[in-house]
Amino acid sequence: MCGRFALYSDSFSLIKRFEADALPELCPRYNVAPTQSIPIVREESGKRRFALARWGLIPHWAKDMDIGYHTINARAETVASKPAFRNAFRYRRCLIPADGFYEWQVVPGSKTKQPWFIVLRDREPMAFAGLWERWRSPEGEDLESCSIIVTDGNELMQPIHDRMPVILAPGDWDTWLEAETKDAAGLQGLLKPYSAEDMEAWRVSMMINSPRNDSEECLKQTNKI
DNA sequence: CCAGACGTTGTT
DNA sequence: GTCTGG
DNA sequence: CCAGACGTTGTT
């Protein structure tokens, strides 16, 4: 599962890393929560462009936004066939940039969960496999929204949580973003747990629990168990 | 045929 | 919009 | 994902 992440890299680094333009003005974020507006990368006429989308995908047929509370993640195993996601999987795939993400570990005998922060060992921003949609509200306003695809946790994640976001290696970005895809099975094949050896995790304080806390302190390692 | 769901996680 | 359940 | 609210009327 992936219900909170961080995105604090500066614009220059993000543009360089994702080779995309039109990055909106961003401030560093250490505690991004569902329903917030987040940057996505998609391909428009062969070029990568940034855009903002509300986190929590609202299918075009939804009559209100409520479903968005339950579509912050899409299961890799079923994303190709579920009514809420299959059209987006076929036609509207995107990358969702993050410097790291948070997961909450259930600790036996403890009433509270232990939050962890997970990054790539090389500290580069990662790309979650994402989907986006455009929804027209009853008032006639268009809203773009998105979802992060999740899969089984790898060996690093397993002790922490059984699910993790799908992270795509740079070499797979073009394949994922390509509008014309003859090979749906090939896309499905990209939705695997990322290599655990290339990731790193540490405990962080309960401060992360409240989405109101959005400072660099959220990343600080703690020994609390 | 029409009505109603369409989602994830975690917990029960 | 499209599929499933009744 | 977690935290925090969850209600009405009337008055300031």
Add this chain to the structure above:
DNA sequence: GTCTGG
């Protein structure tokens, strides 16, 4: 318990 806000 469940929904909304962040």
